Amino acid sequence: MSEIALKDIIKPENLVYQKTRLMTDKELSYCPGCGHGTTHRLIMEVIEEMGKEHETVGVAPVGCSVLAYEFMNIDMQEAAHGRAPALATAIKRLWPDNIVFTYQGDGDLAAIGTAETIHACNRGEKFVIVFINNGIYGMTGGQMAPTTLEGMKTSTSPYGRDPELMGHPLKITELVAQLPGTYYVTRQSVETPSAVRKAKRAIKKAFQNQLNNAPGLSFVEVVSNCNSGWKMTPVDANNWMEENMFPFYPIGDIKVDGQLVK
Amino acid sequence: MGEIKLMKGNEALAEAIIRAGTDGYFGYPITPQSEVLEYLMASKPWETTGMVVLQAESEVASINMLYGGGGSGKKVVTSSSSPGISLMQEGLSYIAGAEIPILIVNVVRGGPGLGDIQPAQSDYFQSTKGGGHGDYRLIVLAPSSVQEMADFVPVAYDLAFKYRNPAMILSDGAIGQMMEKVEFFEPVPRLSDKEVKARYSWATNGKLKNGERRILTSLDLDPQKLEDHNHHLQEKYREIEEKEVRYEELQCDDAEYVLVAYGTSARVSLKAVKLLRDKGIKVGLLRPITLWPFPTKTIQNMVEQGVKGFLSVEMSAGQMVEDVRLAVNGKVKVEHFGRLGGVIHSPEEVVEALEQKIIGE
Numbered sequence: 001m002s003e004i005a006l007k008d009i010i011k012p013e014n015l016v017y018q019k020t021r022l023m024t025d026k027e028l029s030y031c032p033g034c035g036h037g038t039t040h041r042l043i044m045e046v047i048e049e050m051g052k053e054h055e056t057v058g059v060a061p062v063g064c065s066v067l068a069y070e071f072m073n074i075d076m077q078e079a080a081h082g083r084a085p086a087l088a089t090a091i092k093r094l095w096p097d098n099i100v101f102t103y104q105g106d107g108d109l110a111a112i113g114t115a116e117t118i119h120a121c122n123r124g125e126k127f128v129i130v131f132i133n134n135g136i137y138g139m140t141g142g143q144m145a146p147t148t149l150e151g152m153k154t155s156t157s158p159y160g161r162d163p164e165l166m167g168h169p170l171k172i173t174e175l176v177a178q179l180p181g182t183y184y185v186t187r188q189s190v191e192t193p194s195a196v197r198k199a200k201r202a203i204k205k206a207f208q209n210q211l212n213n214a215p216g217l218s219f220v221e222v223v224s225n226c227n228s229g230w231k232m233t234p235v236d237a238n239n240w241m242e243e244n245m246f247p248f249y250p251i252g253d254i255k256v257d258g259q260l261v262k
Numbered sequence: 263m264g265e266i267k268l269m270k271g272n273e274a275l276a277e278a279i280i281r282a283g284t285d286g287y288f289g290y291p292i293t294p295q296s297e298v299l300e301y302l303m304a305s306k307p308w309e310t311t312g313m314v315v316l317q318a319e320s321e322v323a324s325i326n327m328l329y330g331g332g333g334s335g336k337k338v339v340t341s342s343s344s345p346g347i348s349l350m351q352e353g354l355s356y357i358a359g360a361e362i363p364i365l366i367v368n369v370v371r372g373g374p375g376l377g378d379i380q381p382a383q384s385d386y387f388q389s390t391k392g393g394g395h396g397d398y399r400l401i402v403l404a405p406s407s408v409q410e411m412a413d414f415v416p417v418a419y420d421l422a423f424k425y426r427n428p429a430m431i432l433s434d435g436a437i438g439q440m441m442e443k444v445e446f447f448e449p450v451p452r453l454s455d456k457e458v459k460a461r462y463s464w465a466t467n468g469k470l471k472n473g474e475r476r477i478l479t480s481l482d483l484d485p486q487k488l489e490d491h492n493h494h495l496q497e498k499y500r501e502i503e504e505k506e507v508r509y510e511e512l513q514c515d516d517a518e519y520v521l522v523a524y525g526t527s528a529r530v531s532l533k534a535v536k537l538l539r540d541k542g543i544k545v546g547l548l549r550p551i552t553l554w555p556f557p558t559k560t561i562q563n564m565v566e567q568g569v570k571g572f573l574s575v576e577m578s579a580g581q582m583v584e585d586v587r588l589a590v591n592g593k594v595k596v597e598h599f600g601r602l603g604g605v606i607h608s609p610e611e612v613v614e615a616l617e618q619k620i621i622g623e
Contacts, residue, residue, distance in 0.1 A: 055468045069477045075466035078479035080356045086323040087330030093314045094336045119319035
């Protein structure tokens, strides 16, 4: 009996999964175990599945995903810190038939860009915001974020976040859900295969809303880990996330088709 | 003959914005330029030309809307006044770095800080030397009449798109608020989406059928690449300095002394030239129309032709005077005169300043 070689296995009829062509071949700059890469992939898969790669414009933030445009194989603009929703507002209004999205982290979206976030949501801009919340500033080296949990240690809250001194963690997603301009608001995660599948469904729904010209903005938060910033192994970071982040930032839909859930 | 109307400078600007085939205006109210957004909202150009008009939540948002819109290949503009323009400096730096053509209008008021709402020219440094962080330039046009508030809009757009560079119309509260007659240019139709795609291959509006995609960014983490990009920008700026200088000379042919002034100061200085000529003093007026690129060579030629002194007349503590001095390079006397904080100097004050600071000693 002859041995089975790789060339015998890699055949079109055996294909069960392949990387979307809307991810470039550039090596991801993210730490192993980080949720950014998975979330990038999900967005690109959704755009490929919708057949909209030639009509999509993405806006990258400042933060760990500042180089998102190197990985997402579509037309993209790189915004100043926090300003992505302003860029996207103009692109979508000037190209109403295009698919437009921003990809932002917690510092970008919920601290320096709070005004741009709130007002784009409140105006009901018809684009998608994908918001990665890992409770820390990853790229600058692990400083406190607006979403850092109470008691959580970071390099600028080395004894833990003390709300009296540093204010409270901001639930910006619950906040934007209250605004009449948001149409779909959900919180997801990507730490397990089942979570990834749910997150993809949510991202797909968000983009489908835009495609359907739904009256308002679709907002997808992805709670993610930052194992290097949290100083944990990827596995420990995911466990810590489930035990500590999820109780404060519960996973699930908050607003669907313009109606608050529950 | 085009249509002649009696209008405020700000209204003429707004009307010209619609006529120039603008795709989007994004702005935030601030005195003394709020008439621009008011006029646009009242005109409802979205019903006629299809132009988008949006009141943003801040000047920070406005300028970043211009990044997005201009970056998608559309003709976009914002207007504001000094404090608002300060807020836009971050965005302008990114826009210059990413080489996005946009138009920004500053109807200058007195500063620093909240200052007042009267006309001033104290934003010259901010406009012509960069303003935000990094080595970059804006193409700066300075209107001195309501007519030029209208005429410079298409000119500024052409320059912005020709060089993929932000352009600024630097006006002041007097030009913005005063009423004059203005004759409008024929409306220019907006480009179709197809035309935008055909003309601007760099614009991000959906990647090409051949798979080619565009990225607009001001970031490059590799210092060598960023140095190369900076050299490319500097080369572009040198070309603009060579080709795009605009100015007006009034009675300079036989002038022994020259007043250098733009905007409202140029109007006052023109009267001062008449008063000085009546006294038998041979004075001319050089009015830079582009503040950057600055008419350096014109001034150098004037020195060679025997001009004995220059007075830079500005409603500031002396900003443009530095560029006049650089051009003159110590060969003849250069001084500054101007009132500050929103006060406009009188022609008589300019006459006295020339006599005392340049001729007298």
